Amino acid sequence: AGHPGKQLRVYFLMYDSSVEEQKYLTSLRKEKEAFQQLIHQKGHMLVPADREGRNNDNVHLKRGEPQAMTSTSRKAGGRVEDIGPQMIVVDMREFRSSLPSLIHKRGIDIVPVTLEVG
Numbered sequence: 001a002g003h004p005g006k007q008l009r010v011y012f013l014m015y016d017s018s019v020e021e022q023k024y025l026t027s028l029r030k031e032k033e034a035f036q037q038l039i040h041q042k043g044h045m046l047v048p049a050d051r052e053g054r055n056n057d058n059v060h061l062k063r064g065e066p067q068a069m070t071s072t073s074r075k076a077g078g079r080v081e082d083i084g085p086q087m088i089v090v091d092m093r094e095f096r097s098s099l100p101s102l103i104h105k106r107g108i109d110i111v112p113v114t115l116e117v118g
Contacts, residue, residue, distance in 0.1 A: 091115045 014021050086108040090100050095112065104110055 085109060087111055089113055 014024070087110075088103060088108055089111045090103075090113070092112050092114045094100060100110055
């Protein structure tokens with residue numbers, strides 16, 4: 001790095017059929033399997049990564065949008081009902097994660113409380 005004009009040679013010395021070689025090959029195999037499993041699981045996710053709610057460009061997840069409407073055929077022949085404001089009680093310790101902020105962006109009010117354990 002200090003002398004770009006000089007040619008650099010790197011040697012990797014290892015005993016053939018040794019414990020060190022097996023450790024190295026095992027770690028390479030585990031890393032390759034982990035990446036293959038990650039790619040497989042990412043391809044079979046229920047929610048695509050571009051629609052998981054972390055982006056601010058999704059119009060359905062913006063705060064202040066009209067509340068979702070539900071319809072039921074059991075009451076008044078399928079009349080559309082306003083579900084009103086939504087509220088979720090969240091333990092104060094959960095605010096370390098990103099989920100409460102995503103819920104708040106969705107337009108659902110959050111009530112922070114400290115829940116007793118036990």
